[in-house]
Amino acid sequence: MDTIYALSTAQGKAGVAVIRVSGPNAMLSCAALCGDVPMPRRASLRVLRDRAGGHLDEALVLTFPEHQSFTGEPVVEFQLHGSIAVVSAVLDVLGQHEGLRAAGPGEFTRRALENGRLDLAQVEALGDLIESETEAQRQQALRVFSGDLGKKCEEWRKNLIRAAALLEATIDFADEEVPVDVSPEVTELVSLVQSGLRVEIAGFSAAERIRSGFEVAIVGAPNVGKSTLLNALAGRDAAITSEFAGTTRDVIEVRMDLGGLPVTLLDTAGLRETEDAVESMGIERARSRADNADLRVFLISEGQKPEILPRDGDIVLRAKADLLDDFDGAISGKTGFGLSALVDQITKTLGVRASGAGLATRIRHRQAMQRGLDSLDAAMALIPLGEEMADIAAEELRTSIRALDSLVGRIDIENVLDEIFSSFCLGK
Numbered sequence: 001m002d003t004i005y006a007l008s009t010a011q012g013k014a015g016v017a018v019i020r021v022s023g024p025n026a027m028l029s030c031a032a033l034c035g036d037v038p039m040p041r042r043a044s045l046r047v048l049r050d051r052a053g054g055h056l057d058e059a060l061v062l063t064f065p066e067h068q069s070f071t072g073e074p075v076v077e078f079q080l081h082g083s084i085a086v087v088s089a090v091l092d093v094l095g096q097h098e099g100l101r102a103a104g105p106g107e108f109t110r111r112a113l114e115n116g117r118l119d120l121a122q123v124e125a126l127g128d129l130i131e132s133e134t135e136a137q138r139q140q141a142l143r144v145f146s147g148d149l150g151k152k153c154e155e156w157r158k159n160l161i162r163a164a165a166l167l168e169a170t171i172d173f174a175d176e177e178v179p180v181d182v183s184p185e186v187t188e189l190v191s192l193v194q195s196g197l198r199v200e201i202a203g204f205s206a207a208e209r210i211r212s213g214f215e216v217a218i219v220g221a222p223n224v225g226k227s228t229l230l231n232a233l234a235g236r237d238a239a240i241t242s243e244f245a246g247t248t249r250d251v252i253e254v255r256m257d258l259g260g261l262p263v264t265l266l267d268t269a270g271l272r273e274t275e276d277a278v279e280s281m282g283i284e285r286a287r288s289r290a291d292n293a294d295l296r297v298f299l300i301s302e303g304q305k306p307e308i309l310p311r312d313g314d315i316v317l318r319a320k321a322d323l324l325d326d327f328d329g330a331i332s333g334k335t336g337f338g339l340s341a342l343v344d345q346i347t348k349t350l351g352v353r354a355s356g357a358g359l360a361t362r363i364r365h366r367q368a369m370q371r372g373l374d375s376l377d378a379a380m381a382l383i384p385l386g387e388e389m390a391d392i393a394a395e396e397l398r399t400s401i402r403a404l405d406s407l408v409g410r411i412d413i414e415n416v417l418d419e420i421f422s423s424f425c426l427g428k
Helices: 026-034 084-095 107-114 120-131 135-145 148-172 183-202 204-212 226-234 277-292 339-354 363-385 387-408 414-421
Strands: 003-007 016-022 044-049 055-064 075-081 100-102 214-220 252-258 261-267 295-300 315-318
Touching: 003 026, 003 084, 003 107, 016 026, 016 084, 016 107, 026 044, 026 055, 026 075, 026 084, 055 084, 075 084, 084 100, 107 120, 120 135, 120 148, 120 387, 135 148, 135 204, 135 261, 148 183, 148 363, 148 387, 183 204, 183 363, 204 261, 204 339, 204 363, 214 226, 214 277, 214 339, 226 252, 226 261, 226 295, 226 339, 252 339, 261 339, 295 339, 315 339, 363 387
Parallel strands: 003 100, 214 261, 214 295, 295 315
Antiparallel strands: 003 016, 016 075, 044 055, 055 075, 252 261
C-alpha cells in the first residue's frame, strides 16, 4: 500500500499541530526529516530538516511499529508548532518523498478497518465520537467504539455457528442413529440470540435519538408566547416576537444541551384557520413537525383548547403566567417564571426515554439485526419438524450469521464504505 500523510489536527493557527504518516515508507520519511528514527512509542525531541538541510521546525516525534498503531501499519506522528507556515512546509517536504502521497478523507481509519484494528461499527462510532456535542453522545459513541457491539455480535455468531453445526450433524448422519436429540440445545442457543437481538432492536430508537438529537416542539395558538418562550430557553433572540398574531411562519430551530442530551427546540407557527397562503404553509409545517417531534410543549391561553390533541408524555402549560392571578401549571417566557421547572421536566422525560438506548445507533444496524432476527424466527419454526427440515433450518441460521457479519463489516460492506469515510477529515 502507499504511504499516506495528512494533518490530523484542525486547520489554522494552534499551539500544536500533528502530522501523521502511515505505511511501509513511514520510517524512511521519519529518518529523512529527523536524521534517525526515535525509539517506538516514546516521544523524542527532534529538529526537522528539509532535503537541502534547511531547518523546518523543532518537534516531538512519535513512532509506532506495525501492528501497534492505529492503522496497524508503521506510523510516525510529528507534533509541530501550530503555525500555518510550519505545517505547510512540512507537508510540502513529505510530498517530495517518493512513495508518499496525501491521504484522502478517512483513509487512516479505512486502513485500520482493512487491517483488522477496527470493525465497521467501531469506524462509525469513531465518526460519531468526533462529531459528539453532548455528554450522552460521547458516552454512547465510546461504548460502540470500545467494541461492545462487535463483542455482542461475536457472541451471537458463536451461538449460531454451534446451533448450525448441531443441525448439520443430524443431516450428515441421517442414515445412522444419532444418540442425542440436538433440538433442545439448538432451541436454547437460538432463543438466546433472539432475545439479545430483540433488546437491541427495541433500544434502537432511543440510541439513534441520542446520536442525532431529540426534537421538542413548542405548539399553540398564534400570539400565545411560543417565540418568547423559545428565546427565553435559548438565552438569545432566536425568533422574532411581536404583538401581532401570525408573526412566525416557518419552523425556528434552536440546538441545546439538556442534561447531556442533544435537544432541538422547535418554535412553530401558531395553529389556527387562516386564508393567508404563506401562513397556511407555515401551519402545515408546524403540524408536520409537531407530529414527528419526540415531545411537544403545549402553550394554552385561558379558555382555549389545543388545535391538536396532546399525546401521553406531552407537556401542557398555561401561557403568559405574568398576566394570570393563579400560577399553577403556568409559564412565562417574558418573566422567566416556570422556565427551570420546564427544563427539568423536559430533561427528565427525555432522560427516561434515553435510558433504554441500545448499541445499535444507525438504521443500517437495525436493518441487519432485523434480517438476522427474521431468519432466526423462520429457523425456530422449522426446528420442531425434525430431520426432514434440518437442512433448511440450518440455512436460515447461516443467513442470520451473514446478516450479523454485515453489521460489523465482515461481508457486504463495500456499498457503505465510501459514504462513511467521506464524512471523515483527512487526518482520520
